[in-house]
Amino acid sequence: MTSSASPPVVRFAPSPTGLLHVGNIRAALFNWLYVRRLGGTFILRLDDTDRARSRPEFEQAIERDLAWLGLDWDRKEKQSDRLAHYDVARDRLIAVGRLYPCYETPEELEFKRKRLLAQGRPPVYDRAALKLSDEDRRRLESEGRRPHWRFKLVAEEVTWDDMVRGPQHVDEASQSDPVLVRADGSYLYSFTSVVDDIGFGITHVLRGEDHVTNTGAQIQMFRALEGPVPVFAHLPLLVDAAGGGLSKRTGSLSVADLRERGVEALAISALLARLGTADAVEPVISLDTLVASVDFARVGRAAARFSEDELAQLSARTLHLLPYADVKERLAGIDADLGEAFWLAVRGNLATLADAAGWAQVVRGPIAPVLEEPAFLAEAAGLLPADPWDETSWKAWTGAITTATGRKGRQLFHPLRLALTAQEKGPEMAKLLPLIGRGRVEARLNGQAA
Numbered sequence: 196m197t198s199s200a201s202p203p204v205v206r207f208a209p210s211p212t213g214l215l216h217v218g219n220i221r222a223a224l225f226n227w228l229y230v231r232r233l234g235g236t237f238i239l240r241l242d243d244t245d246r247a248r249s250r251p252e253f254e255q256a257i258e259r260d261l262a263w264l265g266l267d268w269d270r271k272e273k274q275s276d277r278l279a280h281y282d283v284a285r286d287r288l289i290a291v292g293r294l295y296p297c298y299e300t301p302e303e304l305e306f307k308r309k310r311l312l313a314q315g316r317p318p319v320y321d322r323a324a325l326k327l328s329d330e331d332r333r334r335l336e337s338e339g340r341r342p343h344w345r346f347k348l349v350a351e352e353v354t355w356d357d358m359v360r361g362p363q364h365v366d367e368a369s370q371s372d373p374v375l376v377r378a379d380g381s382y383l384y385s386f387t388s389v390v391d392d393i394g395f396g397i398t399h400v401l402r403g404e405d406h407v408t409n410t411g412a413q414i415q416m417f418r419a420l421e422g423p424v425p426v427f428a429h430l431p432l433l434v435d436a437a438g439g440g441l442s443k444r445t446g447s448l449s450v451a452d453l454r455e456r457g458v459e460a461l462a463i464s465a466l467l468a469r470l471g472t473a474d475a476v477e478p479v480i481s482l483d484t485l486v487a488s489v490d491f492a493r494v495g496r497a498a499a500r501f502s503e504d505e506l507a508q509l510s511a512r513t514l515h516l517l518p519y520a521d522v523k524e525r526l527a528g529i530d531a532d533l534g535e536a537f538w539l540a541v542r543g544n545l546a547t548l549a550d551a552a553g554w555a556q557v558v559r560g561p562i563a564p565v566l567e568e569p570a571f572l573a574e575a576a577g578l579l580p581a582d583p584w585d586e587t588s589w590k591a592w593t594g595a596i597t598t599a600t601g602r603k604g605r606q607l608f609h610p611l612r613l614a615l616t617a618q619e620k621g622p623e624m625a626k627l628l629p630l631i632g633r634g635r636v637e638a639r640l641n642g643q644a645a
Contacts, residue, residue, distance in 0.1 A: 203235035203398045207261075207268075208388065210242045211253035214449040215260045217501060218403065218433050218441060221467040225430060226401045227266045228468065228482075228489040238395055239268035243275045244382055260450040264460045265482050272395065274387050281382050284390045284420055285375070288346065293419045294375060296342030297324035298335040320345070320371040344376035346386070346416060353411035358428035358491040360404070365411030373412050389413050393422030401491075404429040428491050431471055436502040448503075457547030462510035471499030478513040480521065507546070515543045522548065531555035533630065540626035557616045558630045564639040565613040572614050574600065576640035582633050589625035614639050 207223040209215060215223075230237045239261065243249040261268065288294035299307070308318040324345070327335075332342075350368035357363045375386035392400065407429050417424045433441050441448060453463060461479055468485045469476045473493040479485060519535040526532035531551040541554040556562060566572060578595045580588055593611070597603055612624060615636060621627070628636065638645035 201398070203230050203233055204238065204396050205230050205235065205399050205401055206238040206240045206392070206395065206397055207266075208240040208242045208391075209257050210245060210248075210384075211250060211257060212245055212248040213253060214451050215257055216441075216450065217448045217453075217463070217467060220260075220264065220450060220463065221430060221433065221470075222402050223261065223266055224264075224464055224467050224485075225428075225489065225491075226399075228486050229399065229401060229491075231482075231486045232489055235398075236269045237267075238270045238272060238397075240272045240391060240395075241274065242384060242387065243273055244278075244384075244387055246381065249275075256451060260454075263454060264450070264464060270395075272391070274391065277387075277391065277394070280394060281387055281390055284386070285344070285382075288375075288416075288419060289344075291419065293347050294344050295325055295347055296332065297345050297374075298327070298332070298340045298342050299324070300340075317369060318371070319369065322347075322372065341378045343374050343378045345372040346375050346412065346419075348372050348412060349415060353414050355410065355414060355424070355427055358399075358401075358426060359431070359494050360407070360429055360496060363407070363410070363427075365408070367411050367415065370412065373409075385409050385413060386416065389416040389420065389422070392425060393417065393420060397425050399426045399428065401428045402430070404431055430494060431496060431498050433470070433501040434498045436500055436504075438498070438500065441501065448501075453506075457510075457549050458506060459510040459513045459548075462506060462513045465513070466501075466506050466509055470501060471495050471497065476505070476509065478509055478516055480513070480516050480518070511546050514545050514548060517542065526551060533558055536626070537630055540622045540630060544622050554622065557618070557621075558627065560631075560635050561644045562617050562639070563644045564615070564642060565617050566642050567610040567613050569642065571600070571602075571610060572640045572642075575611065576637050579633060579637060579640075584629040584633060586625045586629065589628045592628075 205226040207226050209219055209223075227237050229235070239258075241254055241257070243254070285294060304320075307321065311318045324342075325347075336342075348367045348370060352364050352366050354362065354364045373383075373385055375383055377383065391397075410427055410429075414424055435441055450463070454460070461482070464482060464485060465479045466476055468489065471494060472490075473495070474488060519538045522538060523532060525548055526538065529549060529552045531554075533555055537555070537558060538551075541551055544554070545551055575592075575596050578592065578599060580591050580595075593607060596607060600607075608624070612618065612621070615624070615631060616627065635645040
């Protein structure tokens with residue numbers, strides 16, 4: 196795995212303009228796993244300079260989702276607290292001739308773009324604003340126009356060695372000078388991100404491949420501001436099981452929605468950490484397992500296919516492995532903490548932890564028994580072994596019933612399960628029987644709600 200001489204410093208930089216979804220979380224997870232493996236620093240940076248869309252409730256939701264997933268941060272920063280730093284960097288770029296004012300309206304720019312496309316030419320900004328004289332600018336501003344500001348790219352091929360994609364290059368001569376400052380004076384992400392990465396000493400930028408096209412221009416910004424250029428890793432984007440994009444479905448794939456549906460946090464991390472890699476997707480009972488195995492060299496270039504069905508199955512498999520100590524508080528929260536023996540009995544039959552509440556009700560009652568064969572059940576009740584009961588009691592009891600009635604297999608077990616649990620299937624009866632207890636078992640066999 197690529198690493199720097201000193202411990203890495205990374206950042207996860209969501210905008211508090213909506214809920215976190217699986218795509219966001221995959222980037223957050225890889226950043227977190229990487230620094231936890233190498234003893235680095237994980238910064239949560241809220242990119243909240245979009246004044247119109249940023250909301251405190253989304254900021255709170257981001258922190259809640261990360262905490263639920265176990266992705267703790269070492270520092271928290273907000274871009275809204277750093278406007279003065281952006282002003283200084285802006286003025287510095289202006290002073291060295293790398294940031295210049297432009298006065299075209301959005302409509303004028305769109306007209307230029309369409310004309311170039313109609314001519315079969317790439318829609319690259321023509322730098323007309325650089326030809327304006329001071330008098331031209333004064334005239335335009337007297338008309339009420341306010342400039343937006345573009346970063347003047349150097350016509351060169353920018354290269355970097357990407358931790359996922361390998362050697363990369365972008366010919367900046369074929370790119371438009373990016374807008375860094377809007378006409379209202381607000382800053383765009385590509386600029387504030389670079390300023391903050393320099394200010395916070397970010398060593399590695401680990402993000403989705405949708406940012407690859409920004410990287411060449413951002414490397415030039417790092418150099419123009421005389422900041423160190425970080426190492427980049429661009430992860431392939433997630434697609435659905437059919438290969439389509441997830442962007443239109445992120446509402447149903449928000450972390451909040453998955454949590455509400457009972458998906459295990461560890462299952463989300465295990466799936467997102469292994470999708471599109473050379474490693475098999477397997478349940479884990481601790482993030483430490485994922486920390487130990489994170490390796491960008493094992494991440495493939497192809498888009499990673501995300502399946503909600505696979506996540507649901509992995510979530511259930513995760514539950515089936517979790518020790519009692521890890522779920523005790525959560526069981527208590529749904530009034531289903533009946534002890535370790537109960538958890539070990541039922542966990543293998545759970546799709547979500549909430550299902551444990553139903554089995555707690557079966558164990559402690561009251562439930563209405565389903566009497567398939569009342570006469571047989573009454574006879575079985577008369578053969579119940581004496582207390583104390585343990586996991587051998589079921590075998591002793593059913594053996595006695597077989598001796599007395601000749602019944603075996605489904606003919607023996609099905610009516611007993613229905614009477615004792617009111618369910619067609621479920622956990623091993625040998626484990627449930629002592630939990631239900633002799634008194635409730637006898638009552639249910641005789642048709643009483645208990």
